[in-house]
Amino acid sequence: MVIDLKRCVSCHSCTAACKAEHSTPPGVFWAKVVRVESGRYPTVVRQGLPLLCMNCKEPECEKVCPTGATKKRPNGIVVVVSDICVGCRYCSVACPYGARYFAEDWKDYFTGTKEPSSIYAEHLRKRWLEESDRGVVSKCNFCVDRAEAGRTPACVEACPCEARTFGDLDDPESEASQLIVKRRGMQLHSEYGTEPSVYYLPAR
Amino acid sequence: MDILQYEDFQPGPRAQMEWGFGGRRRWRDGALLMALFLGGIGAGQFVVSTWLVESVTSAFIGLLLVGVGKTVAHLVYLGQPARFYRLLLRPRTSWISRGLIFMVAFVGLAAAYLAPELGFEWVPWTSESSFGQALWLAAVATAALVMVYDGFVLASCKSITSWNTALMPPLFFTYAVAGGVAMTYLTMTVGGGELLDRETLVRLDAMLLTTMFALVVIYITNMAGSTAAARESLRRLTSTRLAIAFIGLAIGAGLLVPLALTYYHEFATEGALASTLLAASAILELAGDLSVRHSILRAGLHVPVFSEGL
Structure with missing residues (x-):
């Protein structure tokens, strides 16, 4: 994936679309935007930095995972198999990009409780538990099904x-x-040798 | 929830919110800290009790701290405790897998070594037999690995510069041995057992306390000269509420006071006073051990994901 910071x-x-697509509960942000300020007065720049799982070629999370729940697919997408994850969160600590989230349980957005407050909330809960699970780590998977x-x-x-x-980053002719x-x-953070699959085009 | 979301959207150095008290699940995440603490002091107690003191009771308590205390703490911490056995599956790349394998091996070997002394006389070896001695040697080796592996777990996190240092394993190892000495002393004192060579234990403790102090000073100096995130970790350790745990409890009460008490007990004219001073020193050491682990976990900050110039 390539993200043009000049356009963002x-x-x-992106955050809202991700939440709608994956029904992630409160506190889980597979895609987020962090506001960054840099420079000194009078040349201060405020820039939005969209963050998501970098789906690294050499993922730290996969190396440290003690159960093998984090796997890299042949197409390069890194996924978490929620049936195998034990929720030790070593991957969350080892990930340099803060892309992994632990949800102890599903929670309703409006009441903050585990009980769905509406039929729609019940639908979201069911979808989330189908996609991930309670007590495990989840993250962006580049919408692998899509x-x-x-x-x-x-x-x-x-x-x-x-x-x-x-x-496809392996195809030199692709737009990306x-x-x-x-x-x-x-x-x-290319210095960590993780070879992220998300590239940023500079704003300036 | 507000604070956690703030950390997730933090543009600067970002605190790790997964391990230790005050994590995403507040108190429950502290179970991991307790697992590291109990594992360290339990393995240390087994080694000190069997090597220097030859106390079966103390060694058994050390074994229980690891086999029951550490195991229960890990299970409380895990999001899916029913799948805990899966933690052992990836020793090739994961330090958690390696650590858990060391732990299982230690518990098995230490239990086998202590079995004849604990009334299981039907086992075909005694603790003095060559097989018993081989078991002891293997148990001590795996105990050493249990004491040191958590240092490697932290040191393997590249983006947390205050952890990503070669100092972590020796620091955790030394604290574990010192915790073992303190636990052994307390067990013997409370149990009324005869401490055959108290002076050796006290000398070892003084040496360990000095080493720990030196390691903590090197750790602080290292952080001061490292990345901005490490310097921010140091600032949190020394000038925020965390300073109470780090400077007050870990360094002051957990290192300097025990060191002073250990040296001062020689001047105590009454034997009972000397014992009380040493017991107080042991309790403070254990509090310092827990505090230093808590402080290191809480001061773990990820390097910011962006750099200026984007």
């Missing part, structure tokens, strides 16, 4: 500024690969 306006559409059906992830589809581009070359795309 920090509208949090990706395997040839569709783009929900955050990419929802971005009103078209700041996100999803494609081309953007990385032309706009000098960079990875976050």
